[in-house]
Amino acid sequence: MSQKHIVEARGIHKHFGPLHVLKGVDLEVKERELVFIIGPSGSGKSTLLRCLNRLEEPTSGSVMVDGIDMLSPKTDINHARQRIGMVFQSFNLYPHMTALGNVTLALRKVAGKSRAEAEAIARQALERVGLADRADHTPGQLSGGQQQRVAIARSIALEPRVMLFDEPTSALDPELVGSVLEVMRSLRESGMTMIVVSHEMGFARNAADRVVFMDNGLIVEQGPPAAIFETPAHERTRAFIGQIQRH
Amino acid sequence: MIQTFFNPEIIVAAWPIVLSGLWNTILLSLIVVPLGLLGGLILALLASIHHPLVRWPLMAWVDFFRAFPPLVLLVLLFAGLPFAGLELGGFACVAIAFFLNTGAYYGEIFRAGIDSVPNGQVEAARSTGLGRLQAMRYVVLPQAVRNVLPDLLSNTLEVVKLTSLGSVVAVPELLYEARQAQSVTYNPTPIVMAAVIYFLILWPVVRLLSRLENRALAGRR
Numbered sequence: 001m002s003q004k005h006i007v008e009a010r011g012i013h014k015h016f017g018p019l020h021v022l023k024g025v026d027l028e029v030k031e032r033e034l035v036f037i038i039g040p041s042g043s044g045k046s047t048l049l050r051c052l053n054r055l056e057e058p059t060s061g062s063v064m065v066d067g068i069d070m071l072s073p074k075t076d077i078n079h080a081r082q083r084i085g086m087v088f089q090s091f092n093l094y095p096h097m098t099a100l101g102n103v104t105l106a107l108r109k110v111a112g113k114s115r116a117e118a119e120a121i122a123r124q125a126l127e128r129v130g131l132a133d134r135a136d137h138t139p140g141q142l143s144g145g146q147q148q149r150v151a152i153a154r155s156i157a158l159e160p161r162v163m164l165f166d167e168p169t170s171a172l173d174p175e176l177v178g179s180v181l182e183v184m185r186s187l188r189e190s191g192m193t194m195i196v197v198s199h200e201m202g203f204a205r206n207a208a209d210r211v212v213f214m215d216n217g218l219i220v221e222q223g224p225p226a227a228i229f230e231t232p233a234h235e236r237t238r239a240f241i242g243q244i245q246r247h
Numbered sequence: 248m249i250q251t252f253f254n255p256e257i258i259v260a261a262w263p264i265v266l267s268g269l270w271n272t273i274l275l276s277l278i279v280v281p282l283g284l285l286g287g288l289i290l291a292l293l294a295s296i297h298h299p300l301v302r303w304p305l306m307a308w309v310d311f312f313r314a315f316p317p318l319v320l321l322v323l324l325f326a327g328l329p330f331a332g333l334e335l336g337g338f339a340c341v342a343i344a345f346f347l348n349t350g351a352y353y354g355e356i357f358r359a360g361i362d363s364v365p366n367g368q369v370e371a372a373r374s375t376g377l378g379r380l381q382a383m384r385y386v387v388l389p390q391a392v393r394n395v396l397p398d399l400l401s402n403t404l405e406v407v408k409l410t411s412l413g414s415v416v417a418v419p420e421l422l423y424e425a426r427q428a429q430s431v432t433y434n435p436t437p438i439v440m441a442a443v444i445y446f447l448i449l450w451p452v453v454r455l456l457s458r459l460e461n462r463a464l465a466g467r468r
Contacts, residue, residue: 055370082376092371096389105385106375151371158375 005064006031006162006193007052012061014047021047022058023217029162034194036204036225039214040240045197048214049164052195053084066161082110085155089167091147093139099126099150100135103157111158125157126150129183145176149183156187163187165196199244205229213237257436261428265440268424275338275410275420279345280403286346287353294358295383312351318412320344325416337416349406356398360391397459404452408445421445 007029014022022044029035037045050056052063054070054077063070068080093102103122107113113121126132129149139147148168155163165184169177181203188194188207198204204211205225212222215236221228232238293305312320324340335343364387372382392399414423425441 053374055374078373078376078378081374084374086371086374088367088371090365090367092365092367094368094371094386094390096393105372106377109381109385110376154371154375 004031005029006066007195008062008064009048009052010062012048012051012063013059014044014051014056015059021217022051024061025214025217025219027212027219029193029195031193032191033209034188034196034207036208036211037195037197037214038199038201038204038211038240039220043214044217045214046166049086049166049195049197052162052164053081053086055086078110082106082158083161085152085158085160085163087148087151087155087163087165087168089170091139091144091151091171093147093151093154095139098136098138099131099142099153102139102150103154106154107157121157122153125153128156128186129153130179143176144172145179148172148180152180152183152187156192160192162193162195165194165198167197167199169198169200201229201241201244213240215240252435252439254434254436257428257432257434258440261425261432261437261440264424264428265421265437265444268419268421268441269444271419271424272407272410272421275341275413275418276407278342279349279410280406282342282346283349283353283406284399286350287355287357290350290354291357291361292383294354295361309351309354312347313355315348317344317348317409318415320348321412321416337413337418340416341410341413341418345406345409349402349409352402352405353399356395356402357391359398360395361387363394364390397456397463400452400456400459404449404456407449407452411445 005028007027009025009027012022012025012027013020025044025048027035027048037048039045047056051058051061052065052070054063058071061071065080066083068083069075070077070080093099094105097105100119100122103125104115104118107118107121108115111118123132123135126135129152131146131149131153134142134146134150139150142150152168168184169180172180177200181200184194184196184203185207196204196208208225210222211225211228213220213228213232213234213236220234220236221232228237229241232241290305290309293301296302321340321344324335324344325337328335328340361383368386368390369382372386373379377385410420411422413420414426417423419427421441421444425437428437429435
């Protein structure tokens with residue numbers, strides 16, 4: 001096991017005013033690994049995810065992604081962020097653009113591709129999420145599941161080295177969740193490194209390499225899904241898993 | 248009655264003067280509206296920095312020029328600046344006064360528009376590597392402008408109406424020329440002509456505005 005870590009976060013603390021949201025979190029992720037982060041709301045899992053691409057500025061600690069020191073003032077953060085895709089709970093598609101426009105924007109303005117190049121790449125990305133025929137639709141004309149898949153296409157078009165998913169299916173009607181999970185599964189099969197904050201335990205069980213349980217700003221325990229779900233070592237983990245499995 | 252307010256001979260005689268006034272009003276509007284929009288955009292972009300060192304002077308600036316009556320500002324520039332050795336023409340004074348006054352109003356409208364765009368939009372843009380200004384330009388501003396289009400148009404309507412203030416500092420716009428014609432002919436017909444022309448050019452804008460407002464209301468439902 002000499003695979004190198006593509007993500008290395010160490011000693012991450014985050015304060016929001018008087019709130020101490022992350023209390024010294026270490027997270028290492030290997031290339032091609034799929035890590036699932038679970039935990040009660042307010043446990044800091046989304047904040048941790050957002051610290052990895054510096055959407056939140058950690059109060060202290062260090063974050064290395066693909067060899068780049070994300071928190072160094074010398075780092076060109078806009079350049080670094082192209083390597084880290086992010087998918088949000090509320091999709092955050094640009095409503096004034098078509099699906100194609102959503103995917104091409106960063107390709108053209110950040111990656112510096114011509115319009116024709118960007119559109120060719122974007123159409124491929126939309127094809128990968130099964131929405132080639134929706135390229136000219138605006139977000140308002142798409143279902144929630146389709147919107148989230150466009151959001152995934154927007155990220156993968158930039159060929160990121162890591163993808164972060166922040167509760168990607170929480171805002172979806174139950175019948176639309178499957179299509180998004182299917183896209184995530186195919187990404188996983190293509191070897192994408194993924195860090196997923198989600199309550200989709202079924203997906204975690206059969207797709208994740210590792211499950212991380214967080215509570216109260218700290219990682220309580222982590223391990224293979226079977227170990228965390230069947231034989232959790234900590235009482236808090238057991239209580240949390242019992243709770244969500246009852247639903 | 249018709250002889251007094253709609254005198255046909257005077258209409259014919261005053262027409263060239265009133266027409267040249269109309270052109271100047273249009274020209275003035277074409278200068279002050281873009282100036283005000285530009286000033287407003289700059290103020291709103293500065294406001295989006297959210298830094299106390301920017302925020303407080305900005306708030307003072309906007310408050311000051313919104314509270315200051317534009318006519319007083321205009322007269323002050325026109326009659327006061329020569330005492331400071333700076334003699335600007337009426338046209339330049341109108342342009343500056345409107346930049347200061349309407350810029351502050353447009354600025355508040357743009358700011359409200361920018362605030363109306365959810366933060367998630369910026370986060371999505373930044374997460375794909377767009378810089379702060381790129382996110383503003385390509386993602387936030389287009390949505391912001393669309394969200395406040397009725398307010399921008401409504402303010403523009405007010406600005407065009409306010410160009411009649413130029414008459415006070417001898418800018419030969421529509422009202423000024425109409426009054427010149429009136430004083431020459433000793434008849435109010437030219438003023439009536441000006442009033443009708445103002446109505447005719449602004450009424451379509453008012454119609455458009457109410458359609459936009461109705462659509463915005465329907466969209467919210």
